Amino acid sequence: MWTLLILSLCVLTTLAAKCTLKFDKGHPGIFVQKFGSNHVILSVKDGEVSWDNRAKIEGYCPGEFRNYARYGSDYQAHLTFSCTNSLDVRYQRDDNNGDIARNDGTLSCTTTSKYYEVRIPTCNNKGLAYGFFIGTQAVVLAEVCYNLDLMQTQYLHYIIGPRSPVVESQSTNGFVNVTQSSADVFIDSSNLQDQTDSLDLAVSYAFVEYLDETLYKLDKLISPWKFWRALHPYFNDFISVNSIPWWKPLKYFNWGSLEDAIVRISKNETYDVFAGTSGTVVYPSNDKCSDPYPITYKVEPHDRNIPLYVWNYIRKKDLTDDGVVVIGINSPFFDSLSKENIICEDICDNLPWFNQLHKRRKMPALGFLFCCKPGEVKDKLDGFPIIQNL
DSSP: OHHHHHHHHHHHHHHTOEEEEEOOTTSOOEEEEEETTEEEEOOOGGGEEEEETTSOEEEEEEEEEESOBTTOOOOEEEEEEEEOTTOOEEEEOTTSOEEEBOOSSOOEESOOOEEEEEOOTTOSSEEEEEEEEETTEEEEEEEEEEETTTTEEEEEEEEESOOOOBGGGGGGSSSOOOOTTSOEEOOOOTTHHHHHHHHHHHHHHHOGGGTTSOOEEEEESSOHHHHOTTTGGGGTTOOGGGEEEEEHHIIIIIHHHHHHHHHHHTTTSOEEEEEEEESOOEEOOSSSSSOOEEOEEEETTEEEEOOSEEEEEEEETTOSSOOEEEEEEOOTTOOTTTOTTOOSOOOGGGOGGGGGGTTTTTOGGGOOEEEEOHHHHTTTSTTOOOOTTO
């Protein structure tokens, strides 16, 4: 009996043996395993990927893998990984050359996702799809409506909800069609530090009395790590188009809670979310002799305004209703009693999924939020998507 039990355990151990490949978790590649006629995108959590030792996985890196070979290597955009009998990881290149892989966590992929030029029906400017290819199949992560003249984002669009990791299912996710003939577009993010310095200088000049506190910070308009838990490692280059000056209390308090609410409602249903900014923060006059003035900072060769509004247009993917536009006041100068900047009839209290925010959303110190019917604000908000019949 014991012999049979030990034999069974040995068999189970053999069946359960795993290959593990370690990589630079800040720059992961895209790893795919074949299951029958389908291919599944594998999780790259915590800087490693694992698979059954009897199978193979494929690694994709548009920017080309570095440090994949134990003894020196060139750069490769596609590699196949397998296991030896001793569970050492072995790589194979497309030219069929292969050897033992380097497995010390230094394998890296500098670029996974790119911007591709596309036509977006809801955008009256340049349309960009952000994502990557696995073979001939595009995996789109987000869309950008981009003003080329001003080099500025009009709005971002993403889809949040249950998403299949099957490569062959990606064409049904609801984004625009991207093909390998779509031109890829380079968006420069090398001047982000200059933008940060310019913003800090402008804010310190305008808010002399708050020199010991940073009121505004360049940060993400949308938060990939919240909305794409499995795919968020592939947003490394989604920086320049996704950065805005945030009034910190809004970003880290009420707007952060709004993002958490979006995550909750999308666990069982799929939503379209359009995100953008509008208006200009104006520094109020300290006396009756001078006029209020907008707070601007430099993004070469343009001047940028700090936006007064940050907005999200949220609607169910099945289009059963028009959805709702949630707007945050991105300014410390808002007076909740004046209602001057409330540009619609506030309907937040009618939204069941907004319950957890009801008590504090009107606290200006945490970032005042209000909600609008899309038809009421489509012509009032900068960069709002062109959607018929609102």
